[in-house]
Amino acid sequence: MNTLDQLEQQSVYIFREAFRHFERLCMLWSVGKDSTVLLWLARKAFFGHVPFPLIHIDTSYKLPEMIAYRDRLAKEYGLTMIVGQNTEVLATGRTFPSTEKLPDGHPDKVSRVQCCGWLKRDALTHTLNGTWPRRRLNLKTGAYEPDADRGPYHGVIVGARADEEGSRSKERYFSPRDKNNAWDVGEQPPEFWNQFKTDFAPETHVRVHPLLDWTELRVWEYIKRESIPTVSLYYDRGNGTRYRSLGCAPCQAPIASTAKTVDDVIAELKSGKLRNIAERSGRLQDGKHGLEELRREGYM
Amino acid sequence: MNIVVVGHVDHGKSTVVGRLLADTHTLPEGKLEAVRLECQRTGKPFEYAFLLDALSDEQDQGITIDTARAFFKTPQRDYIIIDAPGHIEFLKNMISGAARAEAAVLVIDAKEGVRENSRRHGYILSLLGIRQVVVCVNKMDLVDRREDHFRRLEKEYREFLNDIGAAEPRQFIPVSAIHGENLADRGAQMLWYKGPTLLESLDAFEKAPPTSERPFRLPVQAIYKFASRGDDRRLIAGRVESGRVRVGDKVVFSPSNKTSTIKSIEAFNAAPRTDIEAGWSTGFTLTEEIYVTRGEIMSHEAAPPQVSTRFRTNMIWLGKKPFEKGRDYKIKIHTQALPVRLLEIKKVIDASAALPPHVSRPLAEAASAPPASGALDKDRVGRHDVAEVVLETRQPVAFDDFAQGEATGRFVVVDGYDIAGGGIITGAEKDAQEDFRAEARLRDFNWIPGGVAAEERAKRFGHRPALVMFVGPAGSGKHKFARAVEKAFFQEGKAVYMLDGTNVLLGVDSDLIWKQSTQNELVRRFAEVAHLLLDAGLIVVSTTNAIGLADVAAVQALLPDFPLLVVEINAAPGPLSPSDARLTGLEGEADVVARVAELLALRHITAP
Numbered sequence: 001m002n003t004l005d006q007l008e009q010q011s012v013y014i015f016r017e018a019f020r021h022f023e024r025l026c027m028l029w030s031v032g033k034d035s036t037v038l039l040w041l042a043r044k045a046f047f048g049h050v051p052f053p054l055i056h057i058d059t060s061y062k063l064p065e066m067i068a069y070r071d072r073l074a075k076e077y078g079l080t081m082i083v084g085q086n087t088e089v090l091a092t093g094r095t096f097p098s099t100e101k102l103p104d105g106h107p108d109k110v111s112r113v114q115c116c117g118w119l120k121r122d123a124l125t126h127t128l129n130g131t132w133p134r135r136r137l138n139l140k141t142g143a144y145e146p147d148a149d150r151g152p153y154h155g156v157i158v159g160a161r162a163d164e165e166g167s168r169s170k171e172r173y174f175s176p177r178d179k180n181n182a183w184d185v186g187e188q189p190p191e192f193w194n195q196f197k198t199d200f201a202p203e204t205h206v207r208v209h210p211l212l213d214w215t216e217l218r219v220w221e222y223i224k225r226e227s228i229p230t231v232s233l234y235y236d237r238g239n240g241t242r243y244r245s246l247g248c249a250p251c252q253a254p255i256a257s258t259a260k261t262v263d264d265v266i267a268e269l270k271s272g273k274l275r276n277i278a279e280r281s282g283r284l285q286d287g288k289h290g291l292e293e294l295r296r297e298g299y300m
Numbered sequence: 301m302n303i304v305v306v307g308h309v310d311h312g313k314s315t316v317v318g319r320l321l322a323d324t325h326t327l328p329e330g331k332l333e334a335v336r337l338e339c340q341r342t343g344k345p346f347e348y349a350f351l352l353d354a355l356s357d358e359q360d361q362g363i364t365i366d367t368a369r370a371f372f373k374t375p376q377r378d379y380i381i382i383d384a385p386g387h388i389e390f391l392k393n394m395i396s397g398a399a400r401a402e403a404a405v406l407v408i409d410a411k412e413g414v415r416e417n418s419r420r421h422g423y424i425l426s427l428l429g430i431r432q433v434v435v436c437v438n439k440m441d442l443v444d445r446r447e448d449h450f451r452r453l454e455k456e457y458r459e460f461l462n463d464i465g466a467a468e469p470r471q472f473i474p475v476s477a478i479h480g481e482n483l484a485d486r487g488a489q490m491l492w493y494k495g496p497t498l499l500e501s502l503d504a505f506e507k508a509p510p511t512s513e514r515p516f517r518l519p520v521q522a523i524y525k526f527a528s529r530g531d532d533r534r535l536i537a538g539r540v541e542s543g544r545v546r547v548g549d550k551v552v553f554s555p556s557n558k559t560s561t562i563k564s565i566e567a568f569n570a571a572p573r574t575d576i577e578a579g580w581s582t583g584f585t586l587t588e589e590i591y592v593t594r595g596e597i598m599s600h601e602a603a604p605p606q607v608s609t610r611f612r613t614n615m616i617w618l619g620k621k622p623f624e625k626g627r628d629y630k631i632k633i634h635t636q637a638l639p640v641r642l643l644e645i646k647k648v649i650d651a652s653a654a655l656p657p658h659v660s661r662p663l664a665e666a667a668s669a670p671p672a673s674g675a676l677d678k679d680r681v682g683r684h685d686v687a688e689v690v691l692e693t694r695q696p697v698a699f700d701d702f703a704q705g706e707a708t709g710r711f712v713v714v715d716g717y718d719i720a721g722g723g724i725i726t727g728a729e730k731d732a733q734e735d736f737r738a739e740a741r742l743r744d745f746n747w748i749p750g751g752v753a754a755e756e757r758a759k760r761f762g763h764r765p766a767l768v769m770f771v772g773p774a775g776s777g778k779h780k781f782a783r784a785v786e787k788a789f790f791q792e793g794k795a796v797y798m799l800d801g802t803n804v805l806l807g808v809d810s811d812l813i814w815k816q817s818t819q820n821e822l823v824r825r826f827a828e829v830a831h832l833l834l835d836a837g838l839i840v841v842s843t844t845n846a847i848g849l850a851d852v853a854a855v856q857a858l859l860p861d862f863p864l865l866v867v868e869i870n871a872a873p874g875p876l877s878p879s880d881a882r883l884t885g886l887e888g889e890a891d892v893v894a895r896v897a898e899l900l901a902l903r904h905i906t907a908p
Contacts, residue, residue, distance in 0.1 A: 201717050
């Protein structure tokens with residue numbers, strides 16, 4: 001077994017444990033490379049099937065290519081595709097991009113971290129617990145329709161990796177969140193070997209992290225080995241830039257790179273100029289403890 | 301390779317790791333500078349530990365709260381360094397880190413010496429089966445880098461490890477993490493030390509040998525039948541924990557003793573294969589469709605796992621409430637989960653007891669620790685204690701001794717919603733059903749099946765077989781209820797038969813003299829008669845005065861492959877009964893029929 005095999009096999013084991021223990025299980029799919037590898041691993045675990053819904057939180061600021069790619073794969077794989085959104089904040093325009101031009105100190109100005117909090121964290125919390133409406137993809141018509149199911153999810157599979165950022169390196173494979181979706185870092189359950197926390201009090205839920213031990217490089221190596229389809233935004237399409245990490249268009253900067261293929265990206269990560277630059281450095285909301293704060297309160 | 305760094309609080313674990321990352325140029329560009337600047341800004345002295353203690357609380361308090369993982373690389377191999385907290389409050393976090401590790405670095409402060417968690421972490425590494433350990437004696441700069449001081453500490457800690465029967469450390473290394481001596485670089489100060497640096501010691505660790513050559517073990521994780529997108533495969537899924545298996549191999553399942561043959565090995569987006577070995581999470585189809593459940597172990601017939609209800613363990617308790625006799629807990633072992641009790645405490649090791657008298661014990665610990673006299677508390681294991689105990693499960697469970705099979709020989713204990721303890725199995729304890737289980741195994745492995753498979757019978761009858769035992773004193777109404785259940789089920793079209801113990805006594809048992817010494821034989825014959833009826837696919841409803849509640853475990857041992865439901869009438873008070881339903885005897889017959897039907901549906905014997 002090589003390293004990729006070992007990582008894959010452990011992820012498969014975690015998937016099957018999650019599926020066994022949570023009747024109301026879902027998986028977050030940002031359509032980025034990590035959660036797409038996660039989707040592929042789910043198909044590995046369940047012999048080509050994905051026996052739970054996929055949840056996408058649509059901030060409305062995602063690049064259109066990401067949405068097209070999401071719907072194409074959903075149809076191809078026969079996924080149960082659910083989309084959640086903070087429609088209220090979007091309707092009232094209280095977002096970072098729509099208040100960016102206001103002068104500093106203006107009472108209506110929304111910071112990047114606030115914007116993430118509303119469009120991502122709050123939308124996620126309420127989509128998971130069923131208090132906000134969900135839309136479900138009709139695989140026959142290709143249209144999104146109101147989802148009749150309003151029940152809360154108790155198990156949520158996410159693609160966080162320990163190497164991404166400090167607070168993520170402290171995660172468990174199975175990590176409980178309280179009823180407000182909050183993460184109590186000081187009171188995490190023990191995790192002996194492959195015995196995970198699978199008993200939980202009513203109204204709490206558990207985040208499951210099958211990718212915890214993967215690194216950015218291993219994710220790309222696996223994409224290559226398995227020929228996993230990825231969004232073209234990850235590659236240079238002629239202007240000498242590409243995205244290394246995908247989020248909302250206004251808060252992500254492409255990096256200078258001429259990597260045009262998966263092989264180029266791997267070569268760049270292995271020996272090129274990116275070796276010593278943090279992956280999320282193009283994600284402008286992180287800042288000092290910004291991501292930790294968001295994560296404690298339920299951010300992915 | 302995963303390496304955990306452990307040791308007492310403030311002995312410098314995070315500093316060791318931070319410095320190692322810095323000196324091997326593993327840190328992202330600018331990270332070191334950013335942390336230095338942040339320290340200047342907040343007026344805190346710079347510490348290498350800040351590179352790892354990423355949480356704001358950790359930096360504010362200057363301690364590690366939870367394990368962090370740092371990725372790091374030498375020409376030899378990739379490492380994940382797991383930095384574990386040393387504070388007693390976060391022991392469970394330390395364990396989570398250590399349980400993922402293949403080797404460990406234990407850090408001891410040269411000035412403070414061997415402290416409570418230096419010892420406790422030593423126990424825990426041993427308990428978790430981590431055999432490759434190096435000890436860093438840190439902060440050598442605070443003791444003038446004196447060799448005699450280092451040697452004294454080395455001797456003290458070696459003696460301690462020896463006393464507890466832990467593995468010998470590979471190496472003791474005098475280091476000064478803050479000055480970067482003997483970590484990645486040797487430094488010019490401690491020339492009396494000729495041994496390897498920490499980095500050299502890490503590279504000298506060995507990968508655990510593959511377990512492919514050990515007996516085949518696959519704990520059943522799930523049975524899948526997705527029945528969507530044109531897929532009608534019935535798949536037995538799980539991870540091969542040791543050994544290997546090939547298409548065409550005959551396999552047995554424990555504890556049920558069911559047997560079948562591997563028809564195919566299934567996978568998504570992978571080349572077809574005819575054999576598979578340790579480490580792979582896989583799925584099989586079988587030639588004979590059999591009913592098995594999660595928690596059974598698939599093995600070859602020649603080397604099956606042990607099966608018992610009692611086993612000796614070494615374990616650590618982390619629960620807020622002590623681990624007590626007389627209470628129900630849940631044990632999770634490989635993929636099995638079932639009720640468990642603490643049967644006997646053989647020894648409690650109290651790491652804090654060995655403290656010098658002038659060091660006072662934290663209050664929280666004193667409250668949960670055994671009595672100060674050192675006398676063994678016979679009924680409970682306190683928080684953070686390491687203990688040798690005997691556990692008893694309600695139903696038989698398949699396992700291995702940890703020394704023979706790691707993944708099938710370790711467990712956790714769940715109290716309420718929380719994992720509150722964990723440990724390893726050191727051996728099976730004798731229980732009263734051992735001989736019966738051996739008989740059943742021999743019988744089942746050599747059983748000659750007829751031309752009709754159990755699954756076919758189940759399909760025809762609309763249910764699986766099961767034994768419903770009515771037990772209770774003579775005259776309490778067992779017979780009346782058993783008859784009512786038989787009649788009602790028959791009318792619903794079920795294949796059902798009432799087995800009255802008297803009828804077995806009259807014929808099969810007629811050679812036995814009616815006395816206590818023959819009780820075992822009465823039970824054995826009764827269960828074997830039931831076994832034949834169950835093999836025919838029937839729901840057997842039994843009523844007998846000769847066989848009571850005390851014999852249930854023996855009956856179950858002889859019928860490992862069939863569900864047993866015990867309905868107790870005129871039950872004695874107390875929570876210790878193994879029965880599934882308890883009646884007064886005054887209930888209406890229809891109520892009892894409904895109750896039994898409900899129990900069968902709950903166990904998936906009939907469709908709900």
